[in-house]
Amino acid sequence: MTDAAGHVRGGTRQRRSDPTAPRTSVLPATLTLPIPGFDTVARSVAGSVAAELDLPFERIDDLQLAVEVILRSKVLRGPAATISFAVEDRDLVVTIEGLEGVAGDRLSRPVVDGMVLGDTLARLVDAVDVIAEPRPALTLRTALPTPAW
Numbered sequence: 078m079t080d081a082a083g084h085v086r087g088g089t090r091q092r093r094s095d096p097t098a099p100r101t102s103v104l105p106a107t108l109t110l111p112i113p114g115f116d117t118v119a120r121s122v123a124g125s126v127a128a129e130l131d132l133p134f135e136r137i138d139d140l141q142l143a144v145e146v147i148l149r150s151k152v153l154r155g156p157a158a159t160i161s162f163a164v165e166d167r168d169l170v171v172t173i174e175g176l177e178g179v180a181g182d183r184l185s186r187p188v189v190d191g192m193v194l195g196d197t198l199a200r201l202v203d204a205v206d207v208i209a210e211p212r213p214a215l216t217l218r219t220a221l222p223t224p225a226w
Contacts, residue, residue: 116148143201176213
């Protein structure tokens with residue numbers, strides 16, 4: 078049900094005209110946050126974007142945790158991290174810039190309590206890519222669900 082302004086009421090969502098097309102009205106989106114201290118904001122934004130794209134709860138939680146782990150893992154440098162969200166080839170792509178040096182070697186080092194960053198991220202998202210240039214970054218890919226209808 079919608080009100081006069083077109084807002085959805087009663088906890089239901091309106092159906093898209095093309096149910097096979099991903100919901101991209103909020104994308105692309107980029108935010109820059111000071112680090113440390115704003116990892117919970119980044120986690121919240123990642124969850125909101127993933128929810129807009131109809132990811133199931135477990136996948137939203139995994140993506141949020143992956144973003145939080147990166148922001149808390151000490152692989153970032155400088156006063157801020159830039160996080161970008163986009164849809165590419167039926168994937169939600171999250172790019173985190175502000176990494177220290179070439180990030181590839183950081184993925185194989187223990188970061189917290191013996192956890193290896195790359196192994197942890199591989200359990201949470203579908204793919205992790207390291208971008209060395211022009212600015213070091215990590216890219217997380219999570220497949221968007223295929224609509225059942």
